Each structure stands twice: as C-alpha cells, then as structure tokens.
Amino acid sequence: MDNLLVAENIVKKYGDYTALNNVSLTVPKGSIFGLLGPNGAGKTSFLRIINQITMPDSGLVTFDGKPLEQNHVKDIGYLPEERGLYKSMKVGEQALYLAQLKGLTKTEAKERLKYWFDRLEIGDWWNKKVQELSKGMAQKIQFVVTVLHEPKLLIFDEPFSGFDPINANLIKDEILKLREDGATVIFSTHRMESVEELCDHIALIDKSNKILDGKLLDIKKQFKSNTYEIGVSATNENELRTMLDSKFTTSPASFKSIHDDVKMKVQINGTNSPNELFSFLANYGQVNHFTEVIPTASDIFIQSVQNN
Amino acid sequence: MNHLPLITKREYLNKVKNKSFIIMTFVSPLIMIALGLLIGFLTNLNKNKERIIDVVDESGFAKEIFSDTTSTTKYRILNNIDLVQARVDVEEQEHYGLLYIPKVDSVSQLAKSVKFYSKDTPSLTLIASLESKIEKRLTDINYKNKGFDIEKIKDARISVDIYQESYTGEKTSKLSGGLKLGFGMVSGYLLFMFIIIYGNMIMRSIIEEKTSRIIEVIISSVKPMQLMLGKIFGTSLAGITQFVIWVLLLSVLSIVLSSVFGVNMSEMQNSPQQEMMQEAMKNGDMQQKLSVLLNEIYNLPLANLIVMFLLFFIGGFLLYSSLYAAIGAAVDNETDTQQFMMPIMVPLILAVYVGGFTVLEDPHGTVAQVFSFIPFTSPVVMLMRIPFGVPMWQQIVSVLLLFTTFIGTVWFASKIYRVGILMYGKKPTYKEIYKWLKY
Numbered sequence: 001m002d003n004l005l006v007a008e009n010i011v012k013k014y015g016d017y018t019a020l021n022n023v024s025l026t027v028p029k030g031s032i033f034g035l036l037g038p039n040g041a042g043k044t045s046f047l048r049i050i051n052q053i054t055m056p057d058s059g060l061v062t063f064d065g066k067p068l069e070q071n072h073v074k075d076i077g078y079l080p081e082e083r084g085l086y087k088s089m090k091v092g093e094q095a096l097y098l099a100q101l102k103g104l105t106k107t108e109a110k111e112r113l114k115y116w117f118d119r120l121e122i123g124d125w126w127n128k129k130v131q132e133l134s135k136g137m138a139q140k141i142q143f144v145v146t147v148l149h150e151p152k153l154l155i156f157d158e159p160f161s162g163f164d165p166i167n168a169n170l171i172k173d174e175i176l177k178l179r180e181d182g183a184t185v186i187f188s189t190h191r192m193e194s195v196e197e198l199c200d201h202i203a204l205i206d207k208s209n210k211i212l213d214g215k216l217l218d219i220k221k222q223f224k225s226n227t228y229e230i231g232v233s234a235t236n237e238n239e240l241r242t243m244l245d246s247k248f249t250t251s252p253a254s255f256k257s258i259h260d261d262v263k264m265k266v267q268i269n270g271t272n273s274p275n276e277l278f279s280f281l282a283n284y285g286q287v288n289h290f291t292e293v294i295p296t297a298s299d300i301f302i303q304s305v306q307n308n
Numbered sequence: 309m310n311h312l313p314l315i316t317k318r319e320y321l322n323k324v325k326n327k328s329f330i331i332m333t334f335v336s337p338l339i340m341i342a343l344g345l346l347i348g349f350l351t352n353l354n355k356n357k358e359r360i361i362d363v364v365d366e367s368g369f370a371k372e373i374f375s376d377t378t379s380t381t382k383y384r385i386l387n388n389i390d391l392v393q394a395r396v397d398v399e400e401q402e403h404y405g406l407l408y409i410p411k412v413d414s415v416s417q418l419a420k421s422v423k424f425y426s427k428d429t430p431s432l433t434l435i436a437s438l439e440s441k442i443e444k445r446l447t448d449i450n451y452k453n454k455g456f457d458i459e460k461i462k463d464a465r466i467s468v469d470i471y472q473e474s475y476t477g478e479k480t481s482k483l484s485g486g487l488k489l490g491f492g493m494v495s496g497y498l499l500f501m502f503i504i505i506y507g508n509m510i511m512r513s514i515i516e517e518k519t520s521r522i523i524e525v526i527i528s529s530v531k532p533m534q535l536m537l538g539k540i541f542g543t544s545l546a547g548i549t550q551f552v553i554w555v556l557l558l559s560v561l562s563i564v565l566s567s568v569f570g571v572n573m574s575e576m577q578n579s580p581q582q583e584m585m586q587e588a589m590k591n592g593d594m595q596q597k598l599s600v601l602l603n604e605i606y607n608l609p610l611a612n613l614i615v616m617f618l619l620f621f622i623g624g625f626l627l628y629s630s631l632y633a634a635i636g637a638a639v640d641n642e643t644d645t646q647q648f649m650m651p652i653m654v655p656l657i658l659a660v661y662v663g664g665f666t667v668l669e670d671p672h673g674t675v676a677q678v679f680s681f682i683p684f685t686s687p688v689v690m691l692m693r694i695p696f697g698v699p700m701w702q703q704i705v706s707v708l709l710l711f712t713t714f715i716g717t718v719w720f721a722s723k724i725y726r727v728g729i730l731m732y733g734k735k736p737t738y739k740e741i742y743k744w745l746k747y
Contacts, residue, residue, distance in 0.1 A: 088322070
C-alpha cells in the first residue's frame with residue numbers, strides 16, 4: 001500500500017449548503033500533505049470526516065487499505081484549529097485523560113508523557129492548571145497530546161498559530177522528525193511559507209471543490225510561466241530594453257546584485273527556449289544573472305483561487 | 309472502544325474536586341440552618357410582641373369570653389365609656405384594635421352586631437379566633453335560653469373516627485393518608501429540585517467544553533453520544549454525592565444544634581397548621597400516637613415505594629438531563645439558554661402542580677392518571693400517586709414508557725449535541741436546531 005488515506009467522491013451537505021462537493025484525495029504514505037484553501041472552502045469539513053467527527057453523505061474513505069472505522073481513531077492524531085483544554089484541570093491529569101481516550105493505558109501514557117515533557121522542556125508544568133499557562137504553552141501540551149499515541153496519520157490544522165518563531169521552529173522540527181519515524185502528516189494552513197518548507201504534496205480546495213492536487217514539484221512545473229529574471233551589464237541599456245520589450249513580455253525586476261545591471265523579468269513564449277533568450281541577451285553585454293522564476297505556493301494559491 | 313467509565317470518572321472527579329462545589333456542599337447546609345434559625349427568631353419576635361385589644365362591652369358577656377390571659381393578645385375591658393370616646397382613646401394609645409359588643413336582647417341579633425375597629429385590616433387568624441370565642445359563648449347562652457342543659461349536650465357529643473380499609477384488606481387512616489401524601493410530595497419535589505440543579509450543572513459543563521474549545525479534540529477520540537452520556541452520568545453521581553452529604557450534614561447539625569441550644573428545629577417554623585396539629589396531638593397520648601405512626605410507616609408498601617422511587621428518580625433525571633445536554637450543546641453561553649429553557653420548565657412545573665393539586669384531591673382521578681403516564685410528568689406525578697396504591701401494571705407501563713422516551717430523547721439530544729458542539733459564534737434558532745436533526 002502506497003497510500004495511507006484515500007478519499008473518494010466525498011459529498012457533505014449541511015442542509016442546502018454543500019460543504020464538500022465530490023472531493024477525492026489521495027495521501028501517500030510518508031508524505032507531508034498540505035491541505036490548502038481559502039477560509040470556508042471546506043477544509044475543516046474534510047478533516048472532520050477523516051476524524052469521523054461527522055459522516056460524509058456519500059463517498060468512501062479508506063485508511064491503510066481498509067474502510068475507515070471507529071477503531072482507526074487510535075491511528076490518527078488530530079490537532080484541530082479550534083483547540084483548547086479544560087481550564088480548571090491540571091496539565092498532567094488532562095494529558096493523561098486525553099491519552100487514555102486514544103487508547104493508551106495509564107502507565108504507557110505516563111511514560112510517554114514524561115518523555116515528551118522532558119523533550120520539549122515542559123516537565124515542571126505537570127501540576128500547573130491550564131488557566132495558568134500562556135497560549136503558546138497550552139499549544140505545546142496540545143501538540144504533545146496529539147502525537148503521544150504514535151498515530152500513523154497526523155493531522156495538524158494551523159499548528160503554528162500562537163507560537164513564537166523559536167517554538168514554531170521547534171514544532172516544525174518535531175513534525176519533520178515524526179515523518180522520518182514513519183508518520184504521514186496532513187497539514188492545513190494559510191501560511192504559505194511553511195507549506196513551501198514542509199509539504200511535498202498539496203491539494204487545494206475552493207468553494208467546496210478540489211481544484212488542484214498532486215506533488216508540489218509537479219504542480220510548480222505546471223504553473224511555471226517561462227519567466228526568467230535577468231541581469232545584464234549592457235553597453236547600450238536603452239537598446240536592450242527596447243529590443244526586449246518588442247520581442248518578449250517584460251516587467252521590472254529587483255534583486256540584489258553587485259553589478260550595475262539592467263534588471264528585468266522576461267517571459268518567453270512557448271516557441272522560444274531559455275537558451276535563445278540567453279544568447280540574445282549575450283549580444284548586448286555580460287549576463288550576470290539568469291534564473292527561472294519558480295512559482296511559489298502562494299502564487300499558485302492566489303492564481304488558482306482567482307481563476308476558479 | 310468504550311470510554312464511558314473513563315469520561316464518567318473524569319466528570320465526577322472534576323465536579324467533586326471543584327472548589328465552589330466543595331464550598332456549596334459544606335456551606336449550604338449551614339446557611340439553610342442559619343436561615344431556619346433566623347426565620348424562627350423572626351417569627352418569635354413577632355409573636356412575643358403583645359397585642360392589646362380593647363373591648364367595649366355593653367352586653368356583659370365579655371368577662372367570661374376573654375378570661376384567658378395566657379395568650380400574647382391581651383384583652384382590656386373598658387368600663388363606663390361610650391364607643392365614640394373609646395375609639396378616639398384606642399387610636400391615640402395605638403392599641404391593636406377595638407372590639408365592640410353592643411347590648412342587644414336577642415342572641416341571634418347580637419351575633420350580627422359585634423364590631424371590630426382597627427387601624428389596618430386585622431389579621432385573619434385574629435378575627436377567626438375572636439369569632440369562634442364569641443360564637444362559643446353565644447351558643448352556650450342560646451342553649452340555655454332554649455332550655456337545653458349544656459352539660460348534657462357536652463356529654464352527648466360524639467366524635468367519629470371512621471375505620472378505613474381498602475378492598476384488599478389494607479387498613480388506612482387519615483394519618484396514613486397524610487403520610488402517603490408526605491412521601492409523595494417529598495419525593496416529587498426532591499426530583500424536581502434535583503433536575504433543576506443538576507440539569508443546569510450538566511448544561512454548564514457542556515457549554516464550558518464548547519467555550520474552552522476542547523470539544524473537537526475529544527470527539528476525535530470518542531463518539532459524541534459517549535461523551536454526552538459520560539457527562540450526564542458523572543454529573544448525576546456528583547449530584548447524588550452532594551445530596552447525600554447535605555442530608556447527612558443537615559441531620560447531624562440539627563441534632564447537634566438542638567442538643568446544644570435546646571431548640572427543637574421543627575418548632576422553629578411554627579405555622580398555624582402546625583399549631584393546630586400540635587393542639588390535636590396534645591389531646592391524645594403521645595406515646596400511643598408515636599407507635600401508631602411507626603405502625604403506619606411500616607404499613608406503607610415500602611419495597612414498592614423504594615424500588616419505584618429509584619426507577620422514576622433515575623429515569624426522570626436522565627430524561628431531563630439529556631434535554632439539558634442538548635441545550636448546552638446548542639448554545640455558546642449561558643445567557644443564550646433562556647429561550648430553550650421553556651420547553652423543559654413547562655412540563656416540569658406542570659408536573660409539580662398536577663402532583664400538588666390533582667393528586668392531593670384525587671390520587672386516582674383521570675387527570676392524575678393521564679399525567680402519571682406522560683413521560684415528562686410521570687416521574688413526579690407517579691411518585692406522588694404510588695403511596696396511595698397504584699396497580700402494578702400501571703407502574704410498570706409508566707416506567708417502560710419513561711425509559712423508552714429516555715432512549716428517544718437521548719437519540720434526539722445526541723443529534724443536536726453532535727452538530728451543536730461544533731457550532732461556534734452564533735445563537736441558533738429553533739428552526740436551525742430542527743435542521744440539525746437531519747444532518
């Protein structure tokens with residue numbers, strides 16, 4: 001089995017409102033899968049279906065080769081976007097309780113909690129009440145509770161919100177380590193730079209429909225615009241500009257350079273190759289800078305949603 | 309995976325360990341006793357205040373009528389003064405009132421011409437006692453006038469005490485009737501109070517889960533139904549714990565208090581009825597009355613009562629608490645619960661009223677019977693009826709109906725619960741809740 005989670009033709013309606021319209025997704029084993037989409041697109045509805053919090057009206061979810069069933073909750077760790085803890089309970093008690101709900105025994109849970117609390121250096125919080133903790137501190141506890149039962153599938157919905165950069169990095173490293181240890185991660189966020197950093201697969205949901213999915217690299221190739229950023233120390237700058245404008249679509253560019261260059265973004269059309277552009281430029285002077293403009297996750301997101 | 313025991317345990321411990329719960333548990337009985345003492349003190353304060361009633365008596369009967377001086381109401385017979393002057397005097401002296409008995413030859417005429425003057429409307433009990441005092445005296449005079457011998461009449465008076473027995477041979481009596489009524493009322497009101505106090509507690513604890521946003525974390529591990537039932541069971545157990553502690557504390561405290569201060573708690577709340585009852589008790593031999601009372605208690609169908617009390621108490625509480633749970637899940641904060649409380653409170657209050665009035669009047673009348681089958685009123689009404697003897701089939705049918713409906717409401721509540729706990733930020737309408745049922 002290469003895919004840990006396969007969702008086929010998921011439909012979910014709330015009354016007249018369709019939250020998910022025939023959405024199919026495949027999450028490969030060992031991947032970090034970014035689930036993206038604007039607010040209200042249906043991401044949370046989808047995550048709730050995977051967690052069996054709600055049932056789809058139609059469609060099938062397969063987990064590790066078997067239809068999703070109640071027993072799978074112990075193989076899934078879910079950190080919802082709307083997350084909290086019992087305010088009046090002590091941190092340790094609470095973590096134990098939540099771990100036991102995931103099927104761990106009390107002794108198992110205690111052992112693993114000790115390991116994680118030491119690892120994240122929060123050991124001395126055990127007897128604190130949750131209401132004494134800051135938001136970021138509470139988030140750490142929630143993270144620990146999510147991963148404690150060593151699930152095959154980890155689902156994080158906006159895991160970094162509320163963390164300072166240091167702790168966000170700490171959590172990011174933990175997520176990467178969990179993946180190395182064999183977990184598959186579904187990762188829902190609006191922070192495109194973390195998608196860029198972490199995800200190898202993404203899916204984009206907009207207005208209840210899936211509009212895009214696949215390997216992040218493949219999608220980037222698909223979205224590339226054949227645009228190159230160039231920097232040329234031209235002998236005749238004006239001539240170069242006029243010539244470029246007449247032959248290609250151009251736009252101004254800015255990047256750091258030690259040369260006093262003509263800086264432009266140049267889009268070549270389908271028939272031209274980058275090599276042709278390069279030799280064309282070389283006629284006007286020394287080419288110091290020549291890079292392909294790779295679409296960022298953010299670009300892809302905005303472009304797809306706007307076109308939808 | 310069955311997490312019900314785990315959830316129940318957490319709910320229970322969380323409630324019981326809560327500071328305000330502990331304070332409530334141990335301080336409330338103290339407050340109740342302090343209140344009882346205060347009320348007793350205030351009533352006695354009121355009682356010990358002397359009331360002076362002046363009497364202008366032209367008939368000459370007054371002396372005999374108002375010879376009793378033990379009461380806190382003092383009668384002062386004014387001599388050689390006319391009514392007009394007396395009224396002015398009495399008002400000036402701020403006495404409670406002025407009783408005027410004119411000189412009329414015919415006793416029957418006299419009975420209609422007695423007058424009472426006072427600043428405000430006089431108390432009902434005072435007028436009643438004046439009337440009965442004068443009535444008694446005038447009746448005696450009337451007997452004499454008509455040539456009856458009063459002694460003989462008194463001698464001839466017969467007091468009837470009907471021996472009551474049901475067809476099945478159970479002995480009944482007024483006393484046992486009162487006892488049955490008492491048992492029914494106490495258990496009915498107890499259930500009513502229990503539902504309101506702990507139903508609200510369940511509701512609040514669900515709202516708390518919503519506002520602290522823990523709910524989604526939890527229901528990714530357990531079924532909403534399990535979570536809801538766990539909350540209901542845990543809170544009920546905490547409630548029972550608190551109730552038991554209250555009863556124990558109250559009884560211990562009243563024993564201690566009454567032995568320390570020599571105050572009898574039951575005497576603290578003297579009401580006219582109780583006075584009458586005490587009056588009645590004085591007539592008979594206390595010892596004998598007590599043994600009759602014990603005998604009557606023994607004669608109640610105790611096994612039936614206890615079993616049914618437990619069944620109806622549990623069933624009734626669970627039924628209502630599942631509705632409270634649904635409300636808690638539907639709203640975001642306590643202020644929004646008001647509009648949904650109506651459907652819960654109406655049947656509850658109806659049950660208590662039907663129980664209080666109809667059952668008292670006729671325990672086996674049509675109204676009482678019907679309401680003791682409707683599941684939302686049956687726990688209270690049936691509990692009040694059972695001591696009077698309800699056929700076993702009726703009890704069983706009613707219990708079955710109750711528990712079937714409980715399953716129904718749990719299903720209904722869990723539907724609302726399942727959707728409601730994930731809805732944040734807005735106050736739902738009835739229409740929306742109806743839609744949730746179909747999600």
